[in-house]
Amino acid sequence: MSIKPQISKLSGLLIFASLFLVSDACAAKIGELSETNFSDQFFRFFSFKDPSVRYAILASLLLGTCCGLLGSFIVVRKLSLMGDTLSHAVLPGVALGFLWTMTKDPWAIFIGATIAGLLGTVVVHWIHTTTHIKEDSAMGIVLSGFYAIGICLHTMIQHLPNGNKAGLDKFMFGQAAALSESDLVMIAVVTGVSLLLITLFYKEFLVTSFDNAFASSIGMPAKFFHYQLMLLLAFSVVVGLQAVGIVLVSAMLITPAATAYLLTDRMHRMLILASVFGMMAGIGGAFFSYLGNSLPTGPFMIVSASTLFGLALLFGPRYGIVPRWVRQLNRNSRIQIENTLKAVYQIREKADFKEDGVSLQQLGEQRNLPLSEVKKEVKRLIRERFATLASSDTDMFNQNQKIYFTPSGWENACRIVRNHRLWELYLTKSAQYQPDHVHDDAEEIEHVLGENIVRELERLLDFPTLDPHGKLIPSVIDLKEVQTGQ
Amino acid sequence: MDFIPTFDLHTFITAPWSDGLSGSIWILVMGFLVNAACGLVGNFLILRRMALVGDAISHSLLPGIAVVFLISNSRSTGLMVTGALAAGLASVWLIEFIHKKTRVKQDAALGVTFTTFFAIGVILISVFADQVDLDLECVLYGEIGWIGFEDSWLVMGTEVPIPLLQMGVTFLVVLALVIVFYKELLVTSFDSGLATSLGIPASWIHYGLMMMLSLVIVFSFESVGAILVIAMLIMPGATGALLSDRLPHILTLSVIFGGFYSLAGIHLAEWLNCSIAGAMVVSGFGLFCLIWIASPRRGLLVLSLKRLKQRSSEVSVN
Numbered sequence: 131m132s133i134k135p136q137i138s139k140l141s142g143l144l145i146f147a148s149l150f151l152v153s154d155a156c157a158a159k160i161g162e163l164s165e166t167n168f169s170d171q172f173f174r175f176f177s178f179k180d181p182s183v184r185y186a187i188l189a190s191l192l193l194g195t196c197c198g199l200l201g202s203f204i205v206v207r208k209l210s211l212m213g214d215t216l217s218h219a220v221l222p223g224v225a226l227g228f229l230w231t232m233t234k235d236p237w238a239i240f241i242g243a244t245i246a247g248l249l250g251t252v253v254v255h256w257i258h259t260t261t262h263i264k265e266d267s268a269m270g271i272v273l274s275g276f277y278a279i280g281i282c283l284h285t286m287i288q289h290l291p292n293g294n295k296a297g298l299d300k301f302m303f304g305q306a307a308a309l310s311e312s313d314l315v316m317i318a319v320v321t322g323v324s325l326l327l328i329t330l331f332y333k334e335f336l337v338t339s340f341d342n343a344f345a346s347s348i349g350m351p352a353k354f355f356h357y358q359l360m361l362l363l364a365f366s367v368v369v370g371l372q373a374v375g376i377v378l379v380s381a382m383l384i385t386p387a388a389t390a391y392l393l394t395d396r397m398h399r400m401l402i403l404a405s406v407f408g409m410m411a412g413i414g415g416a417f418f419s420y421l422g423n424s425l426p427t428g429p430f431m432i433v434s435a436s437t438l439f440g441l442a443l444l445f446g447p448r449y450g451i452v453p454r455w456v457r458q459l460n461r462n463s464r465i466q467i468e469n470t471l472k473a474v475y476q477i478r479e480k481a482d483f484k485e486d487g488v489s490l491q492q493l494g495e496q497r498n499l500p501l502s503e504v505k506k507e508v509k510r511l512i513r514e515r516f517a518t519l520a521s522s523d524t525d526m527f528n529q530n531q532k533i534y535f536t537p538s539g540w541e542n543a544c545r546i547v548r549n550h551r552l553w554e555l556y557l558t559k560s561a562q563y564q565p566d567h568v569h570d571d572a573e574e575i576e577h578v579l580g581e582n583i584v585r586e587l588e589r590l591l592d593f594p595t596l597d598p599h600g601k602l603i604p605s606v607i608d609l610k611e612v613q614t615g616q
Numbered sequence: 617m618d619f620i621p622t623f624d625l626h627t628f629i630t631a632p633w634s635d636g637l638s639g640s641i642w643i644l645v646m647g648f649l650v651n652a653a654c655g656l657v658g659n660f661l662i663l664r665r666m667a668l669v670g671d672a673i674s675h676s677l678l679p680g681i682a683v684v685f686l687i688s689n690s691r692s693t694g695l696m697v698t699g700a701l702a703a704g705l706a707s708v709w710l711i712e713f714i715h716k717k718t719r720v721k722q723d724a725a726l727g728v729t730f731t732t733f734f735a736i737g738v739i740l741i742s743v744f745a746d747q748v749d750l751d752l753e754c755v756l757y758g759e760i761g762w763i764g765f766e767d768s769w770l771v772m773g774t775e776v777p778i779p780l781l782q783m784g785v786t787f788l789v790v791l792a793l794v795i796v797f798y799k800e801l802l803v804t805s806f807d808s809g810l811a812t813s814l815g816i817p818a819s820w821i822h823y824g825l826m827m828m829l830s831l832v833i834v835f836s837f838e839s840v841g842a843i844l845v846i847a848m849l850i851m852p853g854a855t856g857a858l859l860s861d862r863l864p865h866i867l868t869l870s871v872i873f874g875g876f877y878s879l880a881g882i883h884l885a886e887w888l889n890c891s892i893a894g895a896m897v898v899s900g901f902g903l904f905c906l907i908w909i910a911s912p913r914r915g916l917l918v919l920s921l922k923r924l925k926q927r928s929s930e931v932s933v934n
Contacts, residue, residue, distance in 0.1 A: 210723040211668050218843070260916060261908065263662075267854050270667040274847030275901030281757045281844070281894035282885075286620075289889050302756060303738055377738075377756075377843065381731030388724045425742050429735035436732035449719055 175420050186306035189317050189373050190412025196321040196366045198408030199328055201387035202400050203359055207339050214380040215269045217367045219250025221280025221376055224301055225287060236312045240368055247364040250276050304375030304428030306416045313372050320365045336397055375428035385435040386411060392442040392449050411435035465577050470507045471516060471543040473497045487520055487532030501529055508533055516542060544604040549576040551597035552587045558598045559591060565598040621887060632886045640882055643760055646780050647878030647896055650836045653787040655852030655870035656794050657832050660825055662853045663805040671846040672730035674833045676707035678737025678842055686744055697834050704830035707733050758840035758893040786835045793828060840893040847897040855904045858911050
C-alpha cells in the first residue's frame, strides 16, 4: 500500500518533467492545422510540442487528481448533487468577476466564483433548515436560481462593447486548450492544498464521512471538516471551470469516484483509484477535443470518465455485473449438482445401502425430473468425477443405465445430507420448530453451511447420530463403515 | 455605470409593449404555458422528493433530440418528441438500474447518468454543428424570444404560432391528467403503501408521471433550454408550499406564479436587455426569496419576531 502512492507520485513527476524538457521550437497554435489525419494529430498530441497541449495535459492531470480525491468524499457522503448545485451556482460569480476587472482575469473570476458557489451551498442549507422544503427541492431552487442570474449577467455582458471577446462561453463547456499559465498555477495550487489537507486530516475526513455522530461524540469538529470539504469542493469546481465547464464539472467529481467505489471497499484505495480515473478522463478529454480542433473539452472528459464507469460497472471483479452473473451461474450449477448427489444418496438409503448402483429412472423419480434433464445432471456428475457409469455401451443413457459414486462423489453426498439433517435437528432442538416444518429451510441452507458452522452445530447438538425424522446423520466414518461393511 | 440601465418605472412597464402587442403577447403566453405546465408536474416531483430527477431528465433529452436531428435532418415535432422521450426514459431506467443492481447510491447514479447523456448530446451538437439545427446557447438558456413565429396557424381568426399551440395542448393535457388522476397522484405521492392497498398501481402512476414530465420538458426545451427548466418545475411548487399546506391551493398558486414569472420576466429582460428565460427564472427566484422572508405564516421575519417575543416574555417571567 505504501509503495503505490510513491509510484504514482514518481510517474507524475516524470510526466511533469518531460513536458518541460521538450523544446518549444516546433510549437504551433492548435487552430493552425485544420486538415490533418488522425495519426498526425495523435503524435502531435503525445509529443507535447504545443505549449497549449502541455498546459492542457498538465491541467487535466492535476484536475483529475484533485477531483478524484474530493469526489471520493462527496460520493461516500452522498453529497453528489451538492457538487452539481455548487457548480451551477458559480456562474453569477464568474460574470461578476469578469465585470469587476472587465478582463478575463483568472484571480477575479476565481474569487467571484468561489464566493457565489459557497453562498449557493449556504442558501441551500438555510432553505432546508428554516422552511419545510426538502433538501432536493432546495438544491433545485438554488441551482436554477443562481444559474439564471448568471445567464442574465452573461447575456448582458454579451451586449457590452467588448463583451463578445469576453470568452465566457468557454466556461460553459470548457476549453482546455485556452488555459493560460496562471490558470495552470491556480489548478496546481488547489490540487496541492487539497492533497495536503486530505493527507493531514485523513483520519478526521474518514470518520466524519462515515459516522458523523461518532465523530462528534469523540470531540471532532464535524461541522468544521464539512465546511472545509465544501470550501475545497468550491475551489476545485472553480478551477475546473476553464477546462471542463460549468455544466459538467460536477461529473468530474462524481464519475471517477463512483467508478472507484465500484472497485474497492477501502477508502485509501478509493482515493488513489479515483485520482487515477480522473487523470485518465482528463487526458482522454483533452486528447479528443484536440483531435477535433477546438471542440469543447468537458463533454469528452465526461464521456471518457463514463466509459471507465461503464467498464467497472460491467466487469469490476467484485461488484461488476458480469462477474456477479457468472458467480450466480456457478452457484446455481453447484446447487444442482449437490441436489443430484443428495438424491442418489437418498435412493441408496432407501435400499439400506444394499444396492451400489442407481438407475437413471430411479433418479428421475427421486428428483421429479424427466429423463432428458436427468441425463444432463448425470453428465455433470461424471464431468466433475463424482460418479461413473456401469458400462460405456453405445446406448449410454437409457433409463436402466446405472451410475455409481466415486469416493469424492460419496463424500460430497454425505456432506450435503449431513448439513441438511444437522440443520433440521438444530431447528427442532434449539429453535423449537416442529419437525414437519424444518425441511424447506434446510433445503436452502445445506448448500451454504461452511465447515466451521457444521463443527459448531455438532458441538451444540452434542454429536448427534439421528435427525428429527429418525434417519441416520451420516458422518464420514459411519458411512465408510456402511459402505465397506456390506 | 452603463452596464445596468437606469431604472424608470414608466419605461419599465411600457417598454415591452411599445411596439405593438403582437411580439410580447406571444412570449407572455408561451412563458405562462411553459411555467404552468411545468409547475403542475413539478409539484408531484417535490412531494416525491424527486426534484433533481426532473433536472436529470431535462439534461438527458439532449442526445435524443440531437440524434433525431442528425437522422431526419428536420424539425419534425413528432420525431423530436419520440427521440427525446426515448432518451429521457432511458436515463430514468438507467438511473434505477445502476442504483438497484450495484452499490452506487442513488444520488451518484443520477449524477453519473445525466451528465453522460448531456455530454454525449453536447458532443453530437458540436461535432455535427452544420447538420444539427440547434445551437448550444439554446441548450443553455432557450430561445423563447424567437421561437418559430414564422409558422403559424389560424385559430379563431388570429394567427397563432405553432410552438405556442403545441405548448398550449401540452398544458391542457397535463391539466386534464392532473385533474383526472388527482387522487391517484396524491395517494401514491404521500403513501405508496396505502396506494397499493387501495389497488392503485403505484409503479404505473410513477412511470406515467415520468412520461408526463418528459413530455412537458420536451416541449419546454426550445423555450427555456435544458437547465432553466428545473426552475420552472420546482420554484412554483416550492414557493406555493411556503404559503399553504393544501395541495389544491398549492397547485392553483403554482399556475398563478407561472403567469407572474412570465410577465415579470419579460419586463426585466426588456429593462436589462438580457435572456428572457433567464429573467423569468430570476423573477421566480426573487419571488421565492421575498415570500421566504415575508410570508405571513412561516416567513423568516415572522419567525424571528416570534423568537424575539418568546425571549422577552421569558425575560419578564424571570
